[in-house]
Amino acid sequence: MQREYLRQLPSHQRGPMTRGFAWKLHIDPPLLIGLLLIMGFGLFILYSASGEHADTLARQGFRFGAGFAAMFVLAQIPPRTYRFWTPVVFAIGLVMLILVLLVGTEAKGAQRWLSLPGIGRFQPSEIMKIACPAMMAWYFRERALPPKLKDIAAGLLIALLPALLIGKQPDLGTALLIAAAGLLALFMAGLSWRIILLAVIIAAVAAPLMYNFVLHDYQRNRVDTFLNPEADPLGTGWNIIQSKTAIGSGGLDGKGWLNGTQSRLDFLPESHTDFIFAVLAEELGLLGILALLGLYLFIIGRGLWISLQAQDVYSRLLGGSLTLTFFIYVFVNIGMVSGLLPVVGVPLPLVSYGGTSIVTLLASFGILMSIQTHRRLIAGTSSGI
């Protein structure tokens, strides 16, 4: 009787009828398998890219462990708790971003780090990668969709305020990614296509102005290099020329694992961090790339499926934007390594070596798992607190 009723409900209002062991651990097995496969693939490439350095592999493995722990813990927390704490975390994030600008630690010409006694250094912008789309989801959770003009303005503020603070550090890449994460939530909320079109036109007009009046010199250099890498082949253009050479010389099936000359003879810079994709492309060729993209698409597909199944607006918007942000990372990294986009220092998610980004990424998948495994049998009619 009850089952019959449930069957008649639309899928997003209906919880799973069988709950297994994984469900009780709040783990989504398809997502977990996808993540494990891609991280295994990543370690495989990293072994070659680091010059068969077991230490590097061990440190990366340790980060994966930490990330998995964060993912598992976050998966236990129900979405309503996230929803409750979202404004607080967002506010704390903003405060820390301001603190970074005032008392942050400088590294490589940018103030990105905040030193906390006892905890060590960390980048507050990493928090924002989740807090910003979450805040957007929180804001639109009980407002009528599609959003009204006033709400759009508020949404823009939520997306652009942290982005501006991060851009000030300056860390253009992260700023753009966080803005993108927020704006993706806005898009999922049903932002009118007309406004999107208008925004694209404004961006196209604003880009040259930004280039001339807003960007720092080093950022302008990156854009120049992107537009014409051959202008200074031994200087700023070196990275992108060597990276394209590595990818192109890989051909269909690559030069073979551990046999990439570009990376192993040091022609390819940052081969185990931002440019690791070029190592993969050189050694495993187009087939290896298709395998990697297949794994990414599988994870993204699963993330979107979870978002579709989510039972409240907050979860849907947050899940959707986190998943799409993940895709943006993939796209921007591969785009920059292959010369489609300027070099902006975005790592290839779960494959590039190092950074807090691995923990943040796995944490966001923890939230997705939470959304998936905390669904009630019948979705509530109210998504209010």
Next chain:
Amino acid sequence: MRSHIHLRDHHREGQIFSNRLVAAIILVVLMTLILIGRMVWLQWAQYERFAILSEENRLQTQALAPPRGLIVDRRGAVLADNRPDFSLTVVPEQVKDIDATLAKISELIELNDEDVDRFLKIVRSRRRPWDPVPLRGRMNDEDLALIASSLHELPGVRISAEAIRRYPYDDLFSHVLGYVNRINVDDQARMDEASVANYAGTHFYGRTGVERYYENMLHGQVGYRKVETNARGRVLQVVEEQPPIPGTDLHLFLDLRTQKAAWDALGNRRGAVVAIDPRDGGVLAFVSRPGFNPNLFVTGISHKDYSGYREDHDRPLFNRALQGQYPPGSTLKPLIGLAGLQYDATNWSRTIRDPGIFKLPDTKRTYRDWKRGGHGIVDLHTAIVQSCDVYFYDTGVKLGIDNYHEFLDKFSLGRLTGIDIPGEVSGNLPSREWKRGARREAWFHGDTVNASIGQGYVLATPVQLALSTAMIARNGVHLTPRVALENNVIVPGMDVNLKHPNDWARMHSAMEDVIHGARGTARVVGYGSKYRVAGKTGTAQVFSVAEDEEYDESEISERLRDHALFIAYAPADNPAIAIAVLVENGSHGGSTAGPVARAVMDAWLLNKNGELDVPPPLAETVQAQNTATSETPKKSADAGSPTP
């Protein structure tokens, strides 16, 4: 309307979200297709291009310089070889700031401007990337230690050992061997494409002398080594190697002992000695003094050393034997005598009376004999033995300049002998045409008179004099002087055929009496000799003396004294050496140049015990060696050796 805001349409919201999700999926798929398209473009469409770029990154081709051929004398003594020298080289690709690096190096060791200029010139020219560019050679132990201890602060700077040329006998062979020095941009500009490739790894180039003439042979063929390097140019492995083909060793006709004798006999006087083996044209000794030390030039001569040579009044860089043009004086008399016989201007029985002066008919001008009062009644034999000027004035005028020119021309006078040393000059054998062209004047009888005793417009180099002497010794057989056995350049020329072949023997006998006769002008040469010598003395005027003025040699400065000349061949009955000696400002051919010739002939013809032991011609020696070593007789037949 207001109530609508609070009423939520969950179904519609779900619909919106689903639609946006579908739009997002479409976007994700499209963007993924863009990435895949990009990869297909790079890895499939552009694969060839990037594969080549990647290979070019990885593989560097290094040129391997061939070891330069050795130069040995006829008995195998090494006259030029290669030894390791430590030099400082820089790979410009690995240096961030060339000027700063140069400044740092010059704080440690001495760098002169020439080194730096040459270095920068190469760096700025079109060259093979990653090739080390030499900066300074001749690093001594102290320099090596200083640089080696700071090498870590000098990326791209290396100490490298390279083989450099060494001339063990210093100045002894300077004017015949010449020298090599660093190859420069101009040398490369003159080369064709193939040569530029062949010299890709070579740092030295034959500059003068035999080193220059046989550059192609001595250099050899460049080799290549394909190496895999990393981005910093460090060689990781050798992928492919084609070793260079070493340069050919050069065997010279020169004889170390004879050369040394000539060198020592000249002593500190300025002069030249050229000795030729009349049997094959091989040059046995080739000396011009003063000489220079060719070792100083190899890695770049210092300014001080160079200006020392340039400013020396004795002109040590001037190759007197090859480029010095002197009036041959009386050494030309045997040839003029032969010309007179050939054209019936004289014969062996004709005599004239020599009163000490010669008057041309129709003019008042008189020409003096070197001997005051004259030689009395003289025939051709006596005129040669005593070097009677008036006899040859008379013969010359009867002969006429046209016949004179035609005959002497056959002995390579006035033309290049074709000796295998670059820079030879032709001297001058005057003729009517020559005077009209060069002096815009008609030929006068007086010119013929002067030419008849080898003065006036006649100029010859010591090489020409030695060659014509060798041809006299060989009864007019045409010869080309050769320094190296490997020379196969045939200089066209015809043998001299006399109307009366017996005239050769009679001239030989007259020349023998110059040395061994009771009244010969070079009796000093023949004193105590174990073999018979035939020769002729000569003096070449440096300073013209007015016709009736007395010439007092003690009053004029040493530099204005006559040059002493002497030509000879020996043994007279079976000549194995023909020689020309010039001593600048040496006054008398017989007394100054003669003993030099005797020392050289002794060195060649006598063995260590002082016994006459005439060495065989080099070709026979080599042939004997070849037959001894060759296993198949057919091979030597192919090589064109005469059948027994």
